[in-house]
Amino acid sequence: MGHSIRPVRYEPPPGVTGEIELTSLARMRARGGPEEFVAPQRLGFDLLVTVESGHAVHTVDFTGHPLGPGDLLWVRAGQVQQWGAVEVIEGPVFLFTPSAIDDTTWDLIRAAGVAMPNHWAGGTVAGTPAAAALTTALATAAAPDTNLRDAALARALAAALLLLVMAVPEGSGRRPPTHQAFVWFREELEKNFPTRHQVAEYAARLGYSARTLNRLARENTGLSAKQLIDERIVLEARRRLAHGRDPVARIAADLGFDDASNFSKFFRHRTGTTPAAFRERVRKA
Known part of the structure; x- marks a missing residue:
C-alpha cells in the first residue's frame, strides 16, 4: 500500500x-x-x-x-x-x-x-x-x-x-439480468461514472425512465440505480486513495465533484469514514 x-x-x-x-x-x-x-x-x-x-x-x-x-x-x-x-x-x-x-x-x-x-x-x-x-x-x-x-x-x-x-456455482450472486436495459445501464455506468452521477442522466441516455432503471437495478442487485452509481464512484475513490499519491482535491475533481468538501461528505456518508482517514488506515495496514 x-x-x-x-x-x-x-x-x-x-x-x-x-x-x-x-x-x-x-x-x-x-x-x-x-x-x-x-x-x-x-x-x-x-x-x-x-x-x-x-x-x-x-x-x-x-x-x-x-x-x-x-x-x-x-x-x-x-x-x-x-x-x-x-x-x-x-x-x-x-x-x-x-x-x-x-x-x-x-x-x-x-x-x-x-x-x-x-x-x-x-x-x-x-x-x-x-x-x-x-x-x-x-x-x-x-x-x-x-x-x-x-x-x-x-x-x-x-x-x-x-x-x-x-461454471460459477449457485448462490454466488450471479443471475441472468431481467432486462437487456440493465446490461446497457451497467456498461454506461462503467464508461461515464466520473461525469454522470444522477440516475436521470443514464435514463435519458438509454431512453428509459429513472423509475424503470431503479426497478431493474433492484431486481438484479437489490440496490437502487443511484446506489450502484455511488458504489462505482466509491470503488474508484478507494482505489486511488489506497494506492495513489494524488491529493483528495485532485481525486474529487477527477471524479466529477466541484470541490473536495462535497466529495468528502459523499465519501463519508457512504463509507463511514473520511477520504483522509481511509487513506491513512489502509496504508498503516
Missing part, C-alpha cells in the same frame, strides 16, 4: 502475434523482474491464470483471493490488482486484450450475470466443460501456423471464457 497504481499495457515479447499471449508465471517473473510485482497495477488487458502449484493470496479491488492448485484467477481490464507471493505459485497464463475476444462473446458474458467473480476454486472447475475448453485453448496456442492459430486461439479462448462463466 502507498504505491501509485501503475498502468500496465499489453506488450507481448517479440515473436508473439495477435492480441493473445500464452505465457507462464515463471516466464512473467523472469521478464518483469521482482519489482514488476510489488506495486498495485491497473491492467489494460485481461489476465487468466491457472494455478498448478503453490499457494498465494492475490488481491483484486480490495478482495484477497487465496490461490491454490487447480484454482483459476481472471483479472479483467480496468481492475486494480496486487500480487501476493507470486514467486511460489506456478502455472500457465493467458494475457489478452478486450478486442481479442469478439463482441458477441463479451455481450453474452455481460448478460450472464450481475456479479462476475475473479476467482474460481479448483473444485468448481475440475471436470467441467470449462476445464476441457481451457485445455483446448492451451493446446491451440502451441499450433504452428500463425494466422490460423491466432484465429483458432481467439475462438478457443472465447469458448473457455463462456464455459467458465457457466
Whole structure:
C-alpha cells in the first residue's frame, strides 16, 4: 500500500502475434523482474491464470483471493490488482486484450450475470466443460501456423471464457439480468461514472425512465440505480486513495465533484469514514 497504481499495457515479447499471449508465471517473473510485482497495477488487458502449484493470496479491488492448485484467477481490464507471493505459485497464463475476444462473446458474458467473480476454486472447475475448453485453448496456442492459430486461439479462448462463466456455482450472486436495459445501464455506468452521477442522466441516455432503471437495478442487485452509481464512484475513490499519491482535491475533481468538501461528505456518508482517514488506515495496514 502507498504505491501509485501503475498502468500496465499489453506488450507481448517479440515473436508473439495477435492480441493473445500464452505465457507462464515463471516466464512473467523472469521478464518483469521482482519489482514488476510489488506495486498495485491497473491492467489494460485481461489476465487468466491457472494455478498448478503453490499457494498465494492475490488481491483484486480490495478482495484477497487465496490461490491454490487447480484454482483459476481472471483479472479483467480496468481492475486494480496486487500480487501476493507470486514467486511460489506456478502455472500457465493467458494475457489478452478486450478486442481479442469478439463482441458477441463479451455481450453474452455481460448478460450472464450481475456479479462476475475473479476467482474460481479448483473444485468448481475440475471436470467441467470449462476445464476441457481451457485445455483446448492451451493446446491451440502451441499450433504452428500463425494466422490460423491466432484465429483458432481467439475462438478457443472465447469458448473457455463462456464455459467458465457457466461454471460459477449457485448462490454466488450471479443471475441472468431481467432486462437487456440493465446490461446497457451497467456498461454506461462503467464508461461515464466520473461525469454522470444522477440516475436521470443514464435514463435519458438509454431512453428509459429513472423509475424503470431503479426497478431493474433492484431486481438484479437489490440496490437502487443511484446506489450502484455511488458504489462505482466509491470503488474508484478507494482505489486511488489506497494506492495513489494524488491529493483528495485532485481525486474529487477527477471524479466529477466541484470541490473536495462535497466529495468528502459523499465519501463519508457512504463509507463511514473520511477520504483522509481511509487513506491513512489502509496504508498503516
